[in-house]
Each structure stands twice: as structure tokens, then as C-alpha cells.
Amino acid sequence: MTDLATNTPEVAAGSRSLWAVAMIRMRRNRAAMASLVILIVLALAGIFGPMLAPHSYAEVYPEFVKVDPSLEPYPQEAQIIPSAETALRRARVDIESIEVGGGEVVIGLSSSREIDPRITRYVDRSDVFSNAEITEIAEDGLSATMVADVQQLYFLMGTDANGRDLFSRILISLRISLMIGALATGVALLIGVLYGATAGFVGGRVDNVMMRIVDILYSLPFVFFVILLVVFFGRNLVLMFIAVGAVEWLDMARIVRGQTLSLRRREFVQAAETLGVSGWDILRRHIIPNTLGTVIIYMTLLIPKVILLESFLSFLGLGVQEPLTSLGVLIAEGAKNMRNAPFMLFYPAATMTILLFALNFLGDGLRDALDPKDR
Incomplete structure (x- = not known):
């Protein structure tokens, strides 16, 4: 009875799935959990903030252009x-x-x-x-x-060069930037992981052909591709950044292929093949889960990359259009007014910094939690 009672927790622990063990380990990482809370707060602020803000993000106050942040109401x-x-x-x-x-x-x-x-x-x-x-x-x-x-008008973060409330514009920019990051990263993750894992696992000529296709796509000018999309489909924000994700998956595919090549000759994969497990099931149960740590780290780097890419496209007139805005656009506008209105740069840059730190800490926590070597 004593031995049976002693071994029961070990059996229960050994029967936990990868995701159950990952969640337990994730909860022990305080930095990752704090980052997760921050990301949830930022996401909720982006979703509901523009509806609850005291000013519309598009409302212009010509008499309050570049006014300083203040807890006191305007006008003075x-x-x-x-x-x-x-x-x-x-x-x-x-x-x-x-x-x-x-x-x-x-x-x-x-x-x-x-x-x-x-x-x-x-x-x-x-x-x-x-x-x-x-x-x-x-x-x-x-x-x-x-x-x-x-009138009693409150501008907690001041106003921009057009007299619009900067706080409301940061809230709407959070919504746009997070939506852009989620859409593009989701598309890149879906295509890149499946494509790279398939190429690395099958190998041989199939791998060579698939990776040559990736090389050809790398050579295509991305901006020209985006201009063609705008010409044919108009300035559809969702379509635009699905297209961004459809290009950014190339790096993801190469990373996953490299991981798959190192995993496909491991003992657990050979054992699964010996037992007659199909190639798709091996990919789904063994190869892809073992690449998740690397994939998630790259994903946390891809989100800010996409946000910066969006600001570049908006500068060319191909991305977010007024009165909508994004963090990248606000930072670019703040940099132009840095001398006479430094708060226009400080608040969007601080928001971007907090967002990037939270993504990086969360990525590190997920990598540690999902790494099979540390189980």
C-alpha cells in the first residue's frame, strides 16, 4: 500500500500532456505571467478603449494644437x-x-x-x-x-499636431497594431510551420524543390507585390496584412525546416515510424511540438517586425490611412515634433516599448515551458 501510494503522483505527473506540463511551468515564471497580464491589458485597452475614451480619435480641436499633457482641464x-x-x-x-x-x-x-x-x-x-x-x-x-x-476638456497625454487627443489615438493605434501583428503573424505561422516541417521531414528532391520556391519568393520585390494588391483589391487593411504574413512566412519556413532536419533522425521519430505511425501524425505529434519553442521565440520577434513594416507602408501611403493610425505612425509623427512637443514621441514610444518587452518576456517563458529537453 505504501509503495502504491508513493508512486501514484509520479504516474499522474507522467500522464500529463505536453500542454498541461507547459502551463504548470509557465505559471512558475513570474516575468512571463506578468507580461501575459500586460499584454491582456493592452489588448483590452485596444479593443474597448476607443469606445470609452473621452474624445474620438478623429476629433480635431484647432484651438488645442500640441497642448501639453495635463491632469487639469483645458482651457486654462x-x-x-x-x-x-x-x-x-x-x-x-x-x-x-x-x-x-x-x-x-x-x-x-x-x-x-x-x-x-x-x-x-x-x-x-x-x-x-x-x-x-x-x-x-x-x-x-x-x-x-x-x-x-x-468647456472642460481633458488631454491626459496632450494633443498632436492637428489638435487630436493623443491618448485616444494611442488606444486606436494599439488596436490597429495588435490586429496587424496577429493577422500577419498568424498567417506566417500557419504557412511557414506546415511548409518548413513538410520540406524537412520528407527531404530529398521534394525538399530541394520546396526550398528553391522559397528562394524565388525571396527575390520578389515586396513593395511591388503590395502595390499590385492595392491596384487589384483596393486599400483593404485586412487583406494588406494577410499579404504581409504571406511573405513573412519564408523565414519561418526556413527555421522550422532546419529544426525538422535535426529531429527527423531522432530515436522517438524512428520508433514512431517503426510502429507504423503515418507521416502526418509524426509531424503533428512529434516534429511540430518539438519546434514550438523556436517558433514561438521567432513569433514574438515577428510581431514587432510586422508593426514596423506597417509604419513603412503607411509612410508610402499604402498602409493605414487617416484618420486611423498605428504605433509606428504615431512614433514617426512624434519624431518630427520631438523638439517642441517631446510628449508626442514619448507616449507612443513608451507604449511600443512596453508591448515589445512583454512580447519578449512572454516568448522566453513559453520557450522554456514548451522545451521538451527541460521536461
């Missing part, structure tokens, strides 16, 4: 009076007095001719004021009092 006190004067400049009235208080601005007006009550529209068009109305007007119509609410 020194900005209210000049904004009122600017708004009423085209109304052809004279400003007698301006009083600010209690979230309102009271403006005394006068004119050499009768004041039209519709001049409130000039104030309402401003980003600073809303709900403007004439509260008092003289009997001769040559003087009046206008009251308007002072």
Missing part, C-alpha cells in the same frame, strides 16, 4: 479671454467686458448697428465655449450681454 484661465476675442472677431461687434467665473464667461457687447442674436454661432464654433446665448439686449439693439459655458 489665460486662454479663455483671448479665445472669446478671437471667436467674436468676425461678428463685427465691440467687446466691452469679459468676466469669467463659475464655468461661464459673460461678455458685454456693443455695436454701431443692431446686434444680431445669431452671433452666438461664432462662439459655439469655438473649442473653448458651448451653449452660447444672448441673455440681455438693449431696446435699441446696440448693446447686449452674452453668456456661454466654458
Whole structure:
């Protein structure tokens, strides 16, 4: 009874699948689990953030261009009076007095001719004021009092060169960049792993022919390929980055082929062949699982590579189009305004850095967890 009770946990542990053991080991890696939490938070921010943000990512505030990040609401006190004067400049009235208080601005007006009550529209068009109305007007119509609410606008990360909320644009850029990375990497993973594992396992002439096809595809100009897609299918974002993945699988195929060549003569593969296991089952159960560590590490490097490639295509006018944006585009815009608005570069770059660190730590954790040599 004692020996049986002692051996039971070992039997249970030995019966665990590769994925069950990998999950147990993954949970012990604090850096990987913290990175996984960060990636989930970033993904949720990208999915739901633009819907919950105080400003639309496409909304432009011409009077708040490149304003600094602040926890205090805009406009600032020194900005209210000049904004009122600017708004009423085209109304052809004279400003007698301006009083600010209690979230309102009271403006005394006068004119050499009768004041039209519709001049409130000039104030309402401003980003600073809303709900403007004439509260008092003289009997001769040559003087009046206008009251308007002072808007409370929060720009936690400042605004860009067009006056758009940078926080909202970072949220939508997270959605676009993660979608691009997931689509392109998923396509590259699917094609590259199957193609490379098949070429390496079959070997011989089939391997030579398959790898020569890869060499031919390497020689094709990628940008020309993308331009052709745009001409034939239009600027479809999903199609564009499925196409990116359909090109990026070439490196994945070579890596998996190299791993497969080193695995196909291993004892466990020969034992499976001796037992009559089919080639597809050997690939699925033995070859591909043993290449997952390397594949996942390359996958974590491929996602940022695709994000940077997307920013290059957007610079050429072939990728993400306004008003949509991505982290690569925001970083490129921030670099242009680095001297007078450094926050435009800092926040997108910090977001990208956190994303890349999380991907790398998670990749290392998955590699350690899935490495059969360490089981």
C-alpha cells in the first residue's frame, strides 16, 4: 500500500500532456505571467478603449494644437479671454467686458448697428465655449450681454499636431497594431510551420524543390507585390496584412525546416515510424511540438517586425490611412515634433516599448515551458 501510494503522483505527473506540463511551468515564471497580464491589458485597452475614451480619435480641436499633457482641464484661465476675442472677431461687434467665473464667461457687447442674436454661432464654433446665448439686449439693439459655458476638456497625454487627443489615438493605434501583428503573424505561422516541417521531414528532391520556391519568393520585390494588391483589391487593411504574413512566412519556413532536419533522425521519430505511425501524425505529434519553442521565440520577434513594416507602408501611403493610425505612425509623427512637443514621441514610444518587452518576456517563458529537453 505504501509503495502504491508513493508512486501514484509520479504516474499522474507522467500522464500529463505536453500542454498541461507547459502551463504548470509557465505559471512558475513570474516575468512571463506578468507580461501575459500586460499584454491582456493592452489588448483590452485596444479593443474597448476607443469606445470609452473621452474624445474620438478623429476629433480635431484647432484651438488645442500640441497642448501639453495635463491632469487639469483645458482651457486654462489665460486662454479663455483671448479665445472669446478671437471667436467674436468676425461678428463685427465691440467687446466691452469679459468676466469669467463659475464655468461661464459673460461678455458685454456693443455695436454701431443692431446686434444680431445669431452671433452666438461664432462662439459655439469655438473649442473653448458651448451653449452660447444672448441673455440681455438693449431696446435699441446696440448693446447686449452674452453668456456661454466654458468647456472642460481633458488631454491626459496632450494633443498632436492637428489638435487630436493623443491618448485616444494611442488606444486606436494599439488596436490597429495588435490586429496587424496577429493577422500577419498568424498567417506566417500557419504557412511557414506546415511548409518548413513538410520540406524537412520528407527531404530529398521534394525538399530541394520546396526550398528553391522559397528562394524565388525571396527575390520578389515586396513593395511591388503590395502595390499590385492595392491596384487589384483596393486599400483593404485586412487583406494588406494577410499579404504581409504571406511573405513573412519564408523565414519561418526556413527555421522550422532546419529544426525538422535535426529531429527527423531522432530515436522517438524512428520508433514512431517503426510502429507504423503515418507521416502526418509524426509531424503533428512529434516534429511540430518539438519546434514550438523556436517558433514561438521567432513569433514574438515577428510581431514587432510586422508593426514596423506597417509604419513603412503607411509612410508610402499604402498602409493605414487617416484618420486611423498605428504605433509606428504615431512614433514617426512624434519624431518630427520631438523638439517642441517631446510628449508626442514619448507616449507612443513608451507604449511600443512596453508591448515589445512583454512580447519578449512572454516568448522566453513559453520557450522554456514548451522545451521538451527541460521536461
